[in-house]
Amino acid sequence: MRTGAQALVDSLVKAGTEVLFGYPGGAVLDIFNCLPESPMKFILGRHEQGCAHMADGYARATGRPGVCLVTSGPGATNVVTGLATANIDGVPMVVITGQVGLSLIGTDAFQEADTSGITRAITKHNFLVHSADEIPEIVAQAFYIATHGKPGPVVIDIPKNCQQALTAAEYPERVSLRAYHPEHAPNPNDLAKFARLVNEAKRPVIYAGGGVITSGAAADLAALARKAEIPVATTLMGLGSFDEHDNLSLRMAGMHGTAAANWAIHKADCIIALGVRFSDRVTGNIKLYAPEAKIIHVDCDPSSINKNVKVELGICADIKDVLTTVGSRIKRNTHPEWLAEIAKWKKSRPMSYKPMHEGVIMPQAVIEAVDKATHGEALVVTDVGQHQMWAAQYFRHNTPRNFLSSGGMGTMGFGIPAAIGAGLAQPGKKVVCFVGDGGAQMTFEEVVCAVEHKVPATFIIINNNCLGMVRQWQQLFYKQRYAGSILSVRGRLEMEHLEQDLDYDYLPDFMLLAKAHGAEAYRVIDPAKLDDTIAKAIDSGKTSVVEVIVEPRANVYPMIPGGKPVTEMIFE
Numbered sequence: 001m002r003t004g005a006q007a008l009v010d011s012l013v014k015a016g017t018e019v020l021f022g023y024p025g026g027a028v029l030d031i032f033n034c035l036p037e038s039p040m041k042f043i044l045g046r047h048e049q050g051c052a053h054m055a056d057g058y059a060r061a062t063g064r065p066g067v068c069l070v071t072s073g074p075g076a077t078n079v080v081t082g083l084a085t086a087n088i089d090g091v092p093m094v095v096i097t098g099q100v101g102l103s104l105i106g107t108d109a110f111q112e113a114d115t116s117g118i119t120r121a122i123t124k125h126n127f128l129v130h131s132a133d134e135i136p137e138i139v140a141q142a143f144y145i146a147t148h149g150k151p152g153p154v155v156i157d158i159p160k161n162c163q164q165a166l167t168a169a170e171y172p173e174r175v176s177l178r179a180y181h182p183e184h185a186p187n188p189n190d191l192a193k194f195a196r197l198v199n200e201a202k203r204p205v206i207y208a209g210g211g212v213i214t215s216g217a218a219a220d221l222a223a224l225a226r227k228a229e230i231p232v233a234t235t236l237m238g239l240g241s242f243d244e245h246d247n248l249s250l251r252m253a254g255m256h257g258t259a260a261a262n263w264a265i266h267k268a269d270c271i272i273a274l275g276v277r278f279s280d281r282v283t284g285n286i287k288l289y290a291p292e293a294k295i296i297h298v299d300c301d302p303s304s305i306n307k308n309v310k311v312e313l314g315i316c317a318d319i320k321d322v323l324t325t326v327g328s329r330i331k332r333n334t335h336p337e338w339l340a341e342i343a344k345w346k347k348s349r350p351m352s353y354k355p356m357h358e359g360v361i362m363p364q365a366v367i368e369a370v371d372k373a374t375h376g377e378a379l380v381v382t383d384v385g386q387h388q389m390w391a392a393q394y395f396r397h398n399t400p401r402n403f404l405s406s407g408g409m410g411t412m413g414f415g416i417p418a419a420i421g422a423g424l425a426q427p428g429k430k431v432v433c434f435v436g437d438g439g440a441q442m443t444f445e446e447v448v449c450a451v452e453h454k455v456p457a458t459f460i461i462i463n464n465n466c467l468g469m470v471r472q473w474q475q476l477f478y479k480q481r482y483a484g485s486i487l488s489v490r491g492r493l494e495m496e497h498l499e500q501d502l503d504y505d506y507l508p509d510f511m512l513l514a515k516a517h518g519a520e521a522y523r524v525i526d527p528a529k530l531d532d533t534i535a536k537a538i539d540s541g542k543t544s545v546v547e548v549i550v551e552p553r554a555n556v557y558p559m560i561p562g563g564k565p566v567t568e569m570i571f572e
Helices: 004-014 026-032 048-062 074-078 080-089 115-122 132-147 160-164 188-200 210-214 218-228 259-267 319-329 336-348 363-374 386-394 415-425 437-452 468-477 489-495 510-516 527-539
Strands: 019-022 041-044 066-070 093-099 125-128 153-159 204-208 232-234 249-252 270-274 294-299 313-316 379-382 431-436 458-463 520-524 544-549
Touching: 004 026, 004 132, 004 160, 019 048, 019 415, 026 066, 026 093, 026 160, 041 415, 048 066, 048 074, 048 080, 048 093, 048 415, 048 437, 066 074, 074 080, 074 093, 074 115, 080 093, 080 115, 080 153, 093 132, 093 160, 115 125, 115 153, 125 132, 132 153, 132 160, 153 160, 188 270, 188 294, 188 313, 188 319, 204 218, 204 259, 210 218, 218 319, 232 259, 249 259, 249 386, 259 336, 294 319, 363 386, 363 431, 363 458, 363 527, 379 386, 379 415, 386 431, 386 458, 386 468, 415 431, 415 437, 415 458, 431 437, 437 458, 437 510, 458 510, 458 527, 510 520, 510 544, 520 527, 527 544
Parallel strands: 019 041, 019 066, 066 093, 093 153, 125 153, 204 232, 204 270, 232 249, 270 294, 294 313, 379 431, 431 458, 458 544, 520 544
Antiparallel strands: none
């Protein structure tokens, strides 16, 4: 016999958990009391949201579930943003929350919250434990659900009395869920139609998303593209699924994608969509999206097929299974005229930028400096905003799970803790996190975790004194009314063309903040010192923060305005 808390810890170990992220509290003290003897490495975050994002980063970097443990009430509600972030991006996580005793549920007890109700819409599934005997089986089921079908987060809410009760229940040898059978085998007739549509196409495009990375199908994708000479565009989540140095690469499509990728999709007669959601950030005006294309959509999630875009052929199955099976039916082919047209687009509208003021660093140059310093081999993590798009555009992505970013939820504050989780998952990798001065202030407290656990991550703060993407939209679509988007007093005065002597500014001194957390600190203002400083920080092997003061008026281009078609893409 053992306590439910001990049964939980033993079950997590048997489920393969090596690293546990979390934050203690009264409703989980029985569980924490069992951790010192556990073989799991425990990472104490400084905020539950940060703990959830660390687990998320760990999962994205490895493909294995990230595991997080927090207390009831505010502990559980603080992980909500992390759960929603993982849920929409299909990231496997298991989050354990404490709960008040069963007899107290519904009495407004101290730190009570309806965790099941709160998280139902933002998780793949959640469990409320009713007895200690259920814990081992529920843990096994949670890991199974999190990793089978489209991955996602699962919550296990455990009342305190269930943690304290004794049980002899053991972790099950196998998991069988009567109502959950997510594996689908591809239909032979569908595979035949897949091959026929591809073989007949004159202007084919492969459109690859995060599902390619999740299924481990990057090599199969490359084999298909090269055999049939099909250019490849990716989503933000699909970056790294196809080598962007390859001549067939169109790079990223969508609102801030390349002209070649967007125009190719617009003119394609066949689109092979693999593991994508057809997000509004990619399709723009849905009625005008890919008007000439017959679309093949392969995804493990049946609800995604025909949800946003009507397709010629929908196949609900594992992408790797489909590509492995259909590969022999695809004819070796060439499309010289199509590739020549695409080459003209690449030449006429390359990904480029121009300096705006002499002696001022352009933010795109920061991304290029990291690409150069790491020879394109860094594990890149981003927060959300302009820097996120520049990282997608100006770093050449060539390896799956080497670009981690909050896609569907667009969660500011994701970058710093996710980079720590990724660094713990892949200790031999050079981890570089791009974060804005706005997002950095949301979860900067987690930098101390990187220092404490000697994670040699480099956090590069792109400091433009504003919430850059919000400011850009205000400039372009809201008559330059910069309400709430300028972070510094000095910056607000400059935007309003006012002059005033200031001896203070509301932005924190990021160098002092970094040193207070025990990290190496650098600041770059001079463009001539950018490359050397970036390389020095990355090569130091220590947790470092590099603040780069950049041009505050730089915008992300190309850009398709929200809800507009590809034909209205703007470049400056």
